[in-house]
Amino acid sequence: MRKKSLSVHCQNLAVTAAALSATKRLYRTKVYVLVAMSLFSVNRYLGDEYDGSISKDSKSLLLLAKLHLKAKRKQRQGLTGPRIKCSRRYGIHFVEKKRKADNDRNHDSQSTTKKKSKAVILNVCNNMQEPVEDEDNMRKKRGDETQMNEQSETVTGRDAEVERAAEDIPNETLNCSSGFTVIGGFESKPVKKVHRVLPHWLAQPDIISRDMKCKMVPCSQIEGLSVSLLKKLNSDGIQNLFPVQSEVIPAILKSGLQHGLLIGQAGYRPRDVCVSAPTGSGKTLAFVIPIIQVLMKRAVCEIRALALLPTKELAQQVCKVFTSYAEGTTLRVVMVAGQKSFAAERASLSEQSLSPPQIPLQKLLFSATLTQNPEKLQQLGLHQPRLFSSVNHPSSHCPQPSIDNQKPEQFDFPPNLSEFYVPSALSKKPLILLHFILSMKLSPILCFVNSRDTAHRLCLLVKLFGGVQVAEFSSRLSPGGRKKKLKEFEQGKINLLISTDAAARGIDISGVKCVVNYDAPQYIRTYIHRIGRTARAGKPGLAFTILLGVQEKNFLQMVTKAGSFGIQKHVIKPAKLRCMEGRYEQTLQELAGVIKEENANVK
Known part of the structure; x- marks a missing residue:
């Protein structure tokens, strides 16, 4: 009997110590919660029905009351409750749990060594959900079943009261503030495709008439054309110019080739010129005449114009036209096409030198199959280009065409x-x-x-x-x-x-x-x-x-x-x-x- 009473007395002492420890942990829990609430003041939205009716102090009191009720419920649930730390800053609850080892199967009175383990559960605080609890109590004894049942009944009754009181508190008061980072909830939204638009100079070119017979312009009406070149054209039997010639020649003369200097308007670099016209429309004469007119006034002999052609036969033809219109001037035309030895061609250029590098370079592009791809044209390094084209393009009132929806390249065929x-x-x-x-x-x-x-x-x-x-x-x-x-x-x-x-x-x-x-x-x-x-x-x-x-x-x-x-x-x-x-x-x-x-x- 003395042994039995001593065992019961030791058991009561152990229960009393565990209760004191739980009370101490609960006190720490309250301190953590109060400190968190005092350091981090968060304005919460309580819904439309609470707008203007509940002050900030009332909201804080409601939240504090609910947390206080939850703490009491944890106290009554068992002697080994979890420690809760609430970090408002990151919107995450950290739950620390301790598990105790079971006693031996013989129910010895001596307490065994406790095994400690910590489990961290991350919970996004959308609605301040209750942390997960470990209800698997490792220290249950057969003799305490009746006492635990009574405590559980008491806790159940009080939990119902807490839940009814919590229903009166709106959920919006427990939501995290908008400044917190919420993990998840990503929705796939359709991304609007950005269509690339053609440059204005390429989408809206200067249109050249396709009618080569009815739209011819007399040579005397070409603005800026010199008298010597007019006489040369008349001697060659050319009284009228084709549409591509009447449009492009004045544009090149105005763009920068004036008074023998390559200077554009207001002293800036002249614009480059691109011409897309059908075969046999007179493109060669459209760039030969303005180049001859400008260079014929230069006194210093230097290489100032360079014509690049795709074949030797075409180079011979263009050289012949340049030589014909350079007669009576100090200009000298040389062709380098590999028809002579390298030494002979080098000797023909040894007396001349390239123009000074500080003078800007104006590019003139003429072709019957000029590409309409802006990415390819960009590789040429054109400066504020101006396009003359006889190919049908969208009218000015239509939206600018997109590169992605661009149709296959179209070209101008000879009309006859x-x-x-x-x-x-x-x-x-x-x-x-x-x-x-x-x-x-x-x-x-x-x-x-x-x-x-x-x-x-x-x-x-x-x-x-x-x-x-x-x-x-x-x-x-x-x-x-x-x-x-x-x-x-x-x-x-x-x-x-x-x-x-x-x-x-x-x-x-x-x-x-x-x-x-x-x-x-x-x-x-x-x-x-x-x-x-x-x-x-x-x-x-x-x-x-x-x-x-x-x-x-x-x-x-x-x-x-x-x-x-x-x-x-x-x-x-x-x-x-x-x-x-x-x-x-x-x-x-x-x-x-x-x-x-x-x-x-x-x-």
């Missing part, structure tokens, strides 16, 4: 050009070319192929067939040989000139009535430059393209999207070719022998 495509099999293509010359009497014809080997073999085939004066124009010939062939073609001594794309860029070949694309071009720019060798200066012209069955769809789509007026289908009936088939088969056998002999000589 008639385009046709001829369906054919691969073996019938030479017969169709012979049919154009011998039966349709289309002469002279400029025929384009994709390689110099094709040009050579086709030229040999037509020569062996007979009845046609034919020549080839490719890199197989020397520069002097190509120049001689072009001259004979212009004089009418050659009826058919078979050429690669070397003759397709900008060369003005007089008398070309028909262009034949023996090999279909792969790119639209190649097609435009090829057919631009005819229908020049407002004259009529024909363009035929021989297409295989697999090429028709892609080629027609390419031409239509580029802005063609309409390409028509021209069908040649097989009966019209039968009269030449016998001679054609015999010519093929002869051609095989000639090519075999040439290959043997090369080896």
Whole structure:
């Protein structure tokens, strides 16, 4: 009995000590809560029904009352309650819990060592939710079940009172302030796409008239044109200027090339000029005349103008025009195209030097296929450019076009050009070319192929067939040989000139009535430059393209999207070719022998 009473007495002492410890922890909890409330004053929104009816002091008292009730509830729930620290600054509750180890299975009176563990639970304080509690009490004894049940009943009754009192406090008072960072709640919002807009100078160019005959302007009406150049134009039989010339020449003269100095308005750097006009519209004369007029007054001989051309033949043609209009002046025109030795070309430039670097550079761009891509034009480093174009652009009242929604590039085709495509099999293509010359009497014809080997073999085939004066124009010939062939073609001594794309860029070949694309071009720019060798200066012209069955769809789509007026289908009936088939088969056998002999000589 003495042992039993001593055990009960020790047990009562342990319970009393645990109660004192819990009371001490609860006191600390209250201190933490009061300190947090006094340091961090937060204005809370209580809802529309509380606006103006509850003061700030009342709100604080309500919140403090609820926290006080919660603290009492924790005190009655058990002897081992969790410690709560509330950090208002970061909007996060830290809950620290202690777990105690179970006693031995034999229910010895001696207390075992307590195992301590801390668990941190992060809780976003949207509604100041009650922290999670660990209800798994490790120190339950069989003899205390009745006492714990009574305490739980008492706590349950008091919790109901606390909950009813808490219902009277609006939830808005417990919300965190707007300055806290709330984790989560991200909503996917559609991002509005930003459309890139074309620059104003590219979207709204100066329009050049497409009517080359009715919109011609007399040379005497061109503002700023010198008297000596007017006389030179009259001596060459030029009384009127084409629309591109009448628009661009005054603009270049006003932009900065005045009184022999490259100075724009108010002394600033002159604007660059871009011109997009169809082939044969007079672009060469549009930049030759203003350059000659400005440089003819300069006394110091320096390299002041540089013209860059894509091919040697075009360089020869432009050099010829510059030399013609520089007669009677102190200007000297030199061409550097690799036709002479490097030492000779260097000697021709050794006496001159480039203009001083402090003088600004004005760029003049002329092309029938000028790109409309602003990213590519930006690489040229243009300064406040001004665009002259005969391509249809959106009107001024329409919104500026977007780069993302921009249509495929469109170009200006010669207005007097008639385009046709001829369906054919691969073996019938030479017969169709012979049919154009011998039966349709289309002469002279400029025929384009994709390689110099094709040009050579086709030229040999037509020569062996007979009845046609034919020549080839490719890199197989020397520069002097190509120049001689072009001259004979212009004089009418050659009826058919078979050429690669070397003759397709900008060369003005007089008398070309028909262009034949023996090999279909792969790119639209190649097609435009090829057919631009005819229908020049407002004259009529024909363009035929021989297409295989697999090429028709892609080629027609390419031409239509580029802005063609309409390409028509021209069908040649097989009966019209039968009269030449016998001679054609015999010519093929002869051609095989000639090519075999040439290959043997090369080896």
